Amino acid sequence: MTQAAALTDAPVQVVPKAPSGGGVWSKVRGVLAMFSNRKSIVGLSILGFFVVVAVFGDLLAPYGPLEKDYGALRQPPSTSHLLGTTHMGEDVFSQIIYGTRGVLIVGLIAGVFATTVAVIVGVTAGYWKGWKSDGLSAITNVFLIIPGIPLMIIITSRYDNPSLILISLILSVTGWAWGARVLRAQTMSLKNRDFVKAAQANGEPLHRIISVEMLPNLLAIIASSFVGTVNAAVLGLTTLAFIGVIPITNLNWGTILFWAQQNGAFPDYWWWYVPAGLCIA
Template identity: 75%
Template sequence: MTVPTATALDAETPGAAAASAAPRPPAGKSALAHIGASFAMFRNRKSLTGLAILGFFVLLAVFGDLIAPYGPLEKDYSALKQPPSWQHLLGTSHMGEDIFSQIIYGTRGVLVVGLLSGVLATAIAVAIGVTAGIVTGWKSESLSALTNVFLVLPGLPLMIIIASQFEDPSLLLIAAVLALTGWAWGARVLRAQTMSLRNRDFVQAARANGEPLGRIITVEMLPNLMAIIASSFVGTVTAAVLGLTTLAFIGVIPITNLNWGTILFWAQQNGAFPDYWWWYIPAGLCIALLGMALSLINFGIDEYVNPRLRSAGERSRALRKKGMTARGAVTAVRTAPGAPGRGTASSASSPASGTADSPTRQENL
């Protein structure tokens, strides 16, 4: 008995040779596709718009020394409370300080505190939330109780009490205070999602193979939690920015920590409302724009995480490519091949429309 060779098998099996000769994608391409899939949450219009606005503020913070025409505390006593002009684009304060330069320099403090607070709060939320979700018994209940305590604590009074204990708190200390009061919500969400993941088949298989708990968390669970972690990070940064400007506006943070809230504080203290609009409206608009940018990024991440929102977004984008809107119902009437056109005598003499013998059919797009 002779064993058929591979060439003979390919000749006998239709398409086998073509399948074996088909080019395989290079390894580098699959790696790039995996990296691209990690950033798929930032591909929709909401996320791109939010990233563009956030990138604008990041450029202001990084290159503020080159963009600002004056120093943040440089005074021009010949121009006190002057409206916007070519010399001072956003007017001046009661001491002749350029508002435009103060806003540019204040951007750096806002972003530094927001990002540091977001990183610290997210790290605490991941450590406590994932651990509380993977362990069982009294350990899980204790971590859950700790999270619940920080959830019900009043955030703003606690921030005021802690920040007021220091005469000149640094940006790192302010970020730590904001992170201490803002990690609990992310930890609660991560705990619930981790409890759902720990009963999945791939996690149970890893446990059956004897893999250590640390590897199960870092390799098996964290990649499936990255979208939720990103959403928690963006939400924490938003809360930290609002908390920083609130603390500066009410005078808890010293005036040496220049930010947008400090500008609003001095505007209120010197009676800028409502006549000297250039003193407080630009700072308020910057806070609103940064909050909107972070919210748009968060909406984009939510659309990526939620399967229903993701499928609805993909369907809407597909309809827009065809020149249609997702909200409009369009009914296209197509004539069957070989049937007489609409408006002829044969179609008019049809006894009933919509039956099996009707030459036309309706298709809802």
């Protein structure tokens, strides 16, 4: 009893907890989590490689994209021409390097623009009710059924030399609707969650509810929508180039395939079309 009383009467020392900073570190760990995934590392490495090629293409290319070597026509890969030559003696390796820049520019511009439109339309349509939501949903459905390739052919064929920005905007016009549809459905689910209801009850403004409470929970869908749009833009650009809608001055991987097909490269002169096809893949 005496020992128990002594223990009970003894002063209790409270050791203050050091701030853990768990919130900050959890966010950092969430951002860096993708680097622990092998597939993510491989994908980022491939993307980084093409970015370096596009930025430093002038230094990496051994020849100009249209520079001709009439002494080496349709030659297979060699020390002087790493990926062989075309029917005009143009270096295929240099053409692929210079074509990378146009592909990345179109893909990134179209991805950013289409994703921005998809977020604005999808989140707004999912949060609002009534005729506003129905109207935005109807507009999204209209763009979903617009045939992308024919529309791009009609618009680009009206210009003698369409710029990469114009091509990017055309591709983004036909590429935002799917992302908006998915974001609308997810936003309709999020707006009924407790933390959104609490923000509404506290009188938080609409822009803060969307930007602070909802958008962080939509980042995964937004990222996947961006990646899908970039893929579709790259395929759309190369398709337009392959069928000859885009002029040869807009050099890209699809242009290389166009000239290979026009000059009978399939299947004998594999070095003319296989590298460009692998880059697109």
